[in-house]
Structures are given as structure tokens and as C-alpha cells.
Amino acid sequence: MDDNNHRVRLPMRARLAATVGGAAATVSRLAGRDGSVIGGIIGLRLQPDLLSLLAQGRRIVLVTGTNGKTTTTRLISAALNALGQEIASNVYGANMEAGLTAALSRAPDAPIAVLETDEKYIPAMVKATRPKVVVLLNLSRDQMDRAAEIWLLARRWREALADAPGCRVVANADDPLVAWAAAAARQVTWVAAGQRWRDDSWCCPHCGAHLEREGDDWSCRECANRRPPVSWVLTGDHVIDPSGRARPLELALPGRANRSNAVVALAVADAFGVTITQALCELRAVTSVAGRYTQVRRRGCEIRLLLAKNPAGWLEALDVLAPPPVPVLLAVNAQGPDGRDTSWLWDVDYRRLRDRAVLVGGERKLDLAVRLEADEVPFRLVNDIDEAIDAAGAPRLEVLANYTAFQQYRAVLGRTD
């Protein structure tokens, strides 16, 4: 089918469902909500297979993993901009069936869609949208009170991808759980995207034996499972493409995790025929993603907001912090979207914060305080962002918060994205 003429005639009822859903989203936005899900919920109520009808004829990319979904979705969309075609995307992170449906309804003529997808929903969404590309970033412990256990999740990905012969998987070869899941697909582009957090992949997902790990390489001592040969490599600030040529990434977004996300985005762009030069140019222009990495000025203090939701995310975020003596505010909540269990705080190593001023906020600040005490990190408890600014008494403040704590600070500081 011609890519530019993807529109399949939707049945009358599906068109109605998409229209009514779109209208509901508009009303929701007028009422001050973001409208990213309600339209999808109503549309699906009227037409349960609306998502697969809306997906027909489009070239779809599904992006999943424990961390980096939202940012990578944004980076892929940016890279594919070089094609000059409309792209549908769930930019606000509504990543379950209703969110995907709403994103496609909002852009009925977009021939391409880049859709962030919740890890649990990958099997159902692969079936419903028949994607051209599925991106698997990483898999690690996250919100255990409501998420599936990760070995189980990897097994479900593996089964779903084995059943999707038309789909290309772009996967991180350095994450043994991801690699094991992706290896079941017919076509895989392997990316050496690195793996900072290793505490969920010391053992072989196939047979359970302790893995041999040296640098980024890994192999099982007891079965044939090993790191696959890679075609894209992140090394320092450079990407090495499949021809072996190295280029500097020079992103505006900070941190190793984002360089890793960018290399994945380049591999996806390549599958769409976008050149690396074009794609890199688009990636470098991305400065902030849904409020993450935003810089805000408040009462003479330059504040940067970092979001991280689980141990692997905190590990990467601690790497991104401006060096001492810039003070840091850490904030943790345990509402539904955060996970109600704060046990994960004990999986993060905070000892490198010993040499700077640390402020502790959020609804579960005592949990974090006891954790920091055990790591002998001096800190001060604060009740809100202004108290943190006063206590810091510095021209800059780095803020690292989990999901709802981040949203609360963002609301106070004003949405700047």
C-alpha cells in the first residue's frame, strides 16, 4: 500500500466512535484536563476494535521498556519529522489502549504513528496495531505493587513477538532480559545501548544460570544464550552506525540514558529510510520532554527538574546531576501512580551524595530520610519547594522526584513545556 494514502475506509460505527471520542477529548481539554485518555475510553466503548481499525494502513512504531519510553517516543517522532509527514503520537504518556486509541483518533490522516506503550500491554497492542517496528529499551524492577514481575513480562514479550512475523524489533542487546525477549522476533536490529542498572539481570532469563558479564558483554555458562552481535553502538558521546562510522551525538538532553535513547531512535529512523545526518539534526533540537529536564527560575534560583520513578531511573538520574556543590532536592511520594510501596528506595546507592547539600521532600520524605541515614548522607527535611530554595541558599538547585512528586512541583513552578 502507498504509505501516503493509508486511509482505509473505517466502518460507519468506527468513524462515529472516533468522532465522538474526539469530541469528548475536546470537552475534557476545555474543562482543563489534558484530554489524552477520555476520548479513547469513549471511542473503545462504542467500538471495541477501534484501535485496530484506526491502526490499519499506518506505519506504526511501539516503544516500550521500564525507563525512557516517553523520551524515546519523542526522539523517534523528532527523527521521523525528516520525512515531512504527519506523525501521530501519545506525547503526554497515556500509554495504555485508550491512550493509543486517542492518539490515533486525534490524527486520523497521519500515515505514521509513534506510540509509547506500557510494558504490560505490548502483547495486546502488537496484536491490535500490527506495528512496523517495536522498540524494546530495557526491563527492570518497577512499582512492584501493581506491575508484573519482570521475568514474566519478558516471557510475554517473547511470545507476542514470536507471533508477529511482519514486525521489526529494535532492541537493546546489552539488557539480557530484553535481548532474550527480542530474540524470538524474525527481524531484529540490535543496538548496544548500554545497561547501567544490572541488579535484575545477573541470571540467564532462559535457564536461570548466573551470567558471565564482562563490560557490556554477557553470556550464559549453561545454555546458548548470549549477547547478540550488534549493528548500532553507543560509545561515550558517539554513535557508531552499521557501516562502522562514528559520529558525535551532541544532544541537548543530558545524561547517558538519553544518549542511549537517541541511538535507538537513530536505528528506528534508519528503518524508515531517514539518514543519520537528518535524524541527528532533529534529535539535537529536542531540549525538554513533558517537563523533564526543564529549567525554571524561581525567587532567584535556577531550578532543573528531573523525573525518575524506580531504582534504575534514579541511578541514571544521579549520574545526570550537576556536580557538587550544587544542592539537590530529592522528593518521593507513594500515591497510586508512584507505587504505594517505597521499598525500592533501598535498591538505590546514595553514597555519592555525601559531599553536597541534600534536601528531602515529598509525602514520603521520612522513608527517604531513613534510607539516607543508612548511607550516611547528611540531609535536611523540607516541606515544599520554597523551603528547599531557602535551605539551599544557592543560585542553582537540582530537583529529582518520582512521578506525582514531580507533577506537584511542576504545578507549583508552572508548566513551562
Add this chain to the structure above:
Amino acid sequence: MRPLRLVWIYPDLLSTYGDRGNVLVLERRARLRGLPVGVTEVNSDQPVPRDGDIYLMGGGEDLPQTLATRRLRADGGLHEAAERGAVIFAVCAGYQMLGATFGGADDAPVPGLGLLDIHSGRGERRAVGEIVADADPALNVPRLTGFENHQGVTRLGPRARPLARTTLGVGNGDGTEGAYSGRVLGTYLHGPALVRNPGLADLLLSWAAGPLPPLPPQAEELAQRLRGERLAAATQQ
């Protein structure tokens, strides 16, 4: 003085969510009392040291739980230590492993380590949430507070005593929570269970090192505030 030796069993297989917290709490509370302490992390491809004082086992998914049990049985080190009277503290999947049997991936019973007279299987519903339980008065440990996240149901045999009686949450499934026998103790309070229960941490330390001097109150202040906050929040639910 010979340092107190803490042995963390198989963090590569049994460390689902914050299990390191128990190691850190025991280490800190021993140090604050001037007890020299050393920590050994034993991965599943390494032999379990025979001469540890306190052995810790964390949580895990079904497959890792079965693999870890198989390896510990083959290794024999933990059994030798238990016979010698070492302290064993296990949470969640580790707790189930201590028993005679537990439910594996397909719910078929898997033979456990046989160090505690308990039998575990799979319940109808997953128990997820705050748990509050009153410890066996014989242990002289204050009310337990923690978070549980498991689908196990555990029945105690005559040679194990319940660790506690639940006032909130599910625990073993019959109104009791956890089990102990001699110096082997297990609980469904998952992850860093000792963080909110310093009294339980001190019980384990005293089993290994004898009577303990009290801690200076300021060393306890934050943990006690956290305990109070969580107990108050749980009883308001």
C-alpha cells in the same frame, strides 16, 4: 573480637525489591553498638559460607525461587549453618523456601529447604498493601509494620510458631503472620522489613551476639518517626 558475619544469600536471584535494606539495617545497628560486623554477598554460583552468624534471604519471582532452592539444597551450607545454630532471616519468597513445600511457577508443589515446619501454596488473590501485626509476646518485639506483596498462603506445622497475629493485611492467610522456630525466622513483610521494625532487627542481632546495649535515642529517632507515621497511616485506612 571476631566480627559478626552477615551473609546475604543469592542477591542475584533473591532480591526483588529493596531486600538490601535488611542487610544495611543490621549492619548499622551492630556498628552503632560498637560490634564489628562484616557482610558477605553470596551469588548463586558461589558456595554458601558455613561460618556466618546471620543469613538473610530476600524475595523473588517463581522461577528464581525454585532455582535458588535447588541450589541451596545442593550446596548444603545453609543447612550446616542452621544445625550449628546460626540465625536465618527470610522474607517473602525466601520465607516460603524455608518450609517443607511451596507453590512453584505452575502451582505444583516444590520441595523447600525444610528448615522451618511450614507448607506454602498459592492463594486465590494477591495480597498487596500495608500489613500490621502483633508479634508473639515471647519475642518481646513491638508491633510489626510493613508492606506485603505475595500470593502465598502458608500453613504452620506443630514445630513452628507464628511470628505475629495480623491486625491489618493478610500474612499467612489465617490471621497469623510469619513463623519462627529456634533462630530461624520468616515473614511475608517484604523487602526492607527491618527498616520499620528495628525491634525485630535487634532480636536477630541478640540471637547472634547476645544481650545488646541500648542505642542512643538520636540514632533511633528517624526510624521511630517513620514507624509512627506508617502505623498511624495504616490504622486510618
